[in-house]
Amino acid sequence: MRIVKQAAIAALALMAVTGAVQAKEWKNIRIAVEGAFPPFNYVGADNQIGGFDVEIAKAVCNQLKAECTFAVQDWDGLIPALQAGKFDAIFSSMSITDERKKVIDFSRPYYQSPSSFIAPKSAAIKDTSPESLKGKTIGAQSSTVQATELEEKYKGSDVKLYPTQDEVNLDLVSGRIDMLFVDKLPGLDWLKTADGANFEFVGTDLPTDGVGAGVRQADSDLRDQISAAIVAIKADGTYDKINAKYFPFSIWKD
Known part of the structure; x- marks a missing residue:
């Protein structure tokens, strides 16, 4: 019995050394x-x-x-x-x-890409800390790092979450939200469109992993x-x- 166990252990050791067990x-x-x-x-x-x-x-x-x-x-x-x-x-x-x-x-x-706030140019927002945005209605796409950040740290704001980013953008244009929080790169792309012409990045970018x-x-x-x-x-x-x-x-x- 001991011989069988030792043989099995030796075989496993050989497989580890020779790479007999290959990744898929x-x-x-x-x-x-x-x-x-x-x-x-x-x-x-x-x-x-x-x-x-x-x-x-x-x-x-x-x-x-x-x-x-x-x-x-x-x-x-x-x-x-x-x-x-x-x-x-x-x-x-x-x-x-x-x-x-x-x-x-x-x-x-x-x-x-960092996370960034976008608001109307006319709002002239400089400070985007949780304290400064109390009472503001902020939109973001649900199940994103931006949504999590808003729900955890911006409890004094009215946070609205949407299934898609397009819906967030549309509500900003229509005035149903005061600002949005988004991944900066797609946000940059949207600011170049006709809908985004009257809006700008505001405040400080937040880094991601x-x-x-x-x-x-x-x-x-x-x-x-x-x-x-x-x-x-x-x-x-x-x-x-x-x-x-x-x-x-x-x-x-x-």
């Missing part, structure tokens, strides 16, 4: 995006998805020599659907947070392969070419 090689990856967060992800007039997130995901898949398929999923359903096995990874400008890391895992960040690809906690091999691919497309210049299509400055997070 992902050659088919199902990817989800919200499709409603331009310029990062959107559904175009031709009913095709596009945007920065999508192009980075495709570059990652190309680096991994994997066949990838894409699906559109509403924002609030992204994590539940991932956990239910409807797809394998989320590339949808999902910020890395401690709260989310309790239920899913993340690749290394593939971009960074960056945006990564979300995967199930059990799929650490996929997480690591995506992370390695992100580093590789940065090194070979692919990332910078995609970045330049959307932004006049680098959004890479070291």
